[in-house]
Amino acid sequence: MNDLQFLTWTRGPGLDIAVGIFLLGVLWRLIEIYTLGRKKDLAAPRHAAGASGLHTVFRRSLPPPGMLKRSPVSYVGGYIFHIWLAIIVFLGAPHILLIENLVGLSWPALPSQFIGLTAVVTMATMVVMLADRINKPVKRFLSTFEDWFTWTVTFLPVLTGWMATQHLLLPYTQMLALHILSAEILLVVLPFSKLFHGFTLFGSRWYNGRVNAHKGVPV
Amino acid sequence: MQGPLIDTLARRGVTRRTFLKYCATLASMMALPPTAGRAMAEAMAAARRPSVIWLPFQECTGCTESITRSHSPTIEGMIFDMISLDYQETLMAAAGHQAEEARQNAMKDNAGKYLLIVDGSIPLGHDGAYSCIGGRSNVDMLKEAAAGAAAVIAVGSCASFGGIPKANPNPTGAVSVSDLVKDKPIVNIPGCPPIPVVMTGVLAHYLTFGSLPELDDKGRPKSFYGNTIHDRCYRRPFYDQGKFAKTFDDEGARQGWCLFELGCKGPVTHNACATVKWNGGTSWPVESGHGCLGCSEPDFWDGGSFYKALSAPADPLKFAAAAAVVGAGAGVAVSVANRVKKNTAKATHETTTLADLEK
Known part of the structure; x- marks a missing residue:
């Protein structure tokens, strides 16, 4: 298989398989999670008014008092990494074109140099967060294989995409094929790992807020 | 025509100054040091018409x-006249047995010294019967001619990589020159067709230095195939700014914006079109408003649609809808199983009383 055949495979059958597994996994898990249900709470609600569920969705995006000082890398790094990664994925011209081809929606792109800079910032932030996870004994103790693995599958698409556009290490065609392949691996892993928080995050926050309010701890 | 090249060129009205300028340009295109232009001029001027055998196989001419009609009259064209092109079916006057005899004579008289140029792929299916010349299969002729050649130059994508004849499903079993010839230096000059100056550049390098130019991992001269079309494209700034033509006749297309979204394969194509251009530097595909097809890359014909962007899916998704249905089905099945488990647990639940605990 030569470079172009490899690239064509990743753009063709590879993408087909990855998107297929992604859709399968996402629908499976969403239906499974949201149909689980909970036992009916027979106790009278202590606090029914207000929108604790909705408030919790936003409130948990802010660090609790004192936590920013205790764990700045988690909060600042987490914010930078998530927002800048979203900029690359949703505002890079080739990515918008892919989305347009898959779902028919498109919007204006940012200049490629800016996306290149964003990739560097994202990677630097991810490396700092990884170092923090290794350095802090508690974080390291709590980390499992899944944490290291999901960090890697998230990091690789950014790294290979940036290296492809900067013409580093391998010819562009090979690096572009590796970039697409790494993104496909991410798609396959996402529904079956903690990366699924992209889909469940706000639902679970809302649920927790709602339950807490029911028990008398409204937000 | 006998004698050194410079005499023949002079007879054709090419001055020494023009020839020197041509050699300097050629040397600079091939990224050779400034002194190489002069060395090239001296060596080429004195060159004594090396014998060249040109074998056309499974090709379209x-x-x-x-090369012959790039623009007229060209020094490239004239240099082609100056090499002793002992066998080239399209250009030679002889035909039939006479032509085949010329080839045999050239191979015998210049054994080990002649250059072998091949255009077209070589079909191996049915013992090579898909393409024969004078009753002999291409594969036979190639093996015979390559045995006595100093070097082989594969001209065009078909000879270099198999090209369109090798495209899926490759009905003739077509292969490239380098698939068959393993013991001779081979230069690949891919392109459909290749740029004429690349061809003369390689010949000039061979005549001057007696060796072939530096090649990349696909056997292509680095000086011409070292960069991608995208990297040297005059429309590149528009790509970087995110300005793309969406159709071939929209405002973006009229403004000369990047053709990436219209399927341009420039980012994955190594060739010199963007710098050398075509038709005597008049224009080239992207300048004329059409994206690059990637014709100088192996298997370009099977690289997905010419009109689909590189970041877009090469084919329509086949499994997505089925996968979504299976996923939803699996979700429903698992949730039903969970409910059954929960209900069974509820049904088999035994209430523990205080009396039980005191037992």
């Missing part, structure tokens, strides 16, 4: 057309 586009490569020959490209």
Whole structure:
């Protein structure tokens, strides 16, 4: 298989398989999670008014008092990494074109140099967060294989995409094929790992807020 | 025509100054040091018509057309006249047995010294019967001619990589020159067709230095195939700014914006079109408003649609809808199983009383 055949495979059958597994996994898990249900709470609600569920969705995006000082890398790094990664994925011209081809929606792109800079910032932030996870004994103790693995599958698409556009290490065609392949691996892993928080995050926050309010701890 | 090249050129009205300028340009295109232009001029001027055998196999003659009709009259064209082109079916006057005899004589008289140029792929299916010349299969002729050649130059994508004949499903079992010839230096000059100056550049390098130019991992001269079309494209700034033509006749297309979204394969194509251009530097595909097809890359014909962007899916998704249905089905099945488990647990639940605990 030569470079172009490899690239064509990743753009063709590879993408087909990855998107297929992604859709399968996402629908499976969403239906499974949201149909689980909970036992009916027979106790009278202590606090029914207000929108604790909705408030919790936003409130948990802010660090609790004192936590920013205790764990700045988690909060600042987490914010930078998530927002800048979203900029690359949703505002890079080739990515918008892919989305347009898959779902028919498109919007204006940012200049490629800016996306290149964003990739560097994202990677630097991810490396700092990884170092923090290794350095802090508690974080390291709590980390499992899944944490290291999901960090890697998230990091690789950014790294290979940036290296492809900067013409580093391998010819562009090979690096572009590796970039697409790494993104496909991410798609396959996402529904079956903690990366699924992209889909469940706000639902679970809302649920927790709602339950807490029911028990008398409204937000 | 006998004698050194410079005499023949002079007879054709090419001055020494023009020839020197041509050699300097050629040397600079090939990224050779400034002194190489002069060395090239001296060596080429004195060159004594090396024997060249040109074998056309499974091809469309586009490569020959490209070189002979690039623009007229050209020094490239004239240099082609100056080499002793002992066998070239399209250009030679002889035909039939006479032509085959010329080939045999050239091979015998210049054994080990002649250059072998090949255009077209070589079909191996049915013992090579898909393409024969004078009753002999291409594969036979190639093996015989390559045995006595100093070097082999594969002209065009078909000879270099198999090209369109090798495209899926490859009905003739077509292969490239380098698939068959393993013991001779081979230069690949891919393109459909290749740029004429690349061809003369390689010949000039061979005549001057007695060796072939530096090649990349696909056997292509680095000086011409070292960069991608995208990297040297004059429309590149528009790509970087995110300005793309969406159709071939929209405002973006009229403004000369990047053709990436219209399927341009420039980012994955190594060739010199963007710098050398075509038709005597007049224009080239992207300048004329059409994206690059990637014709100088192996298997370009099977690289997905010419009109689909590189970041877009090469084919329509086949499994997505089925996968979504299976996923939803699996979700429903698992949730039903969970409910059954929960209900069974509820049904088999035994209430523990205080009396039980005191037992």
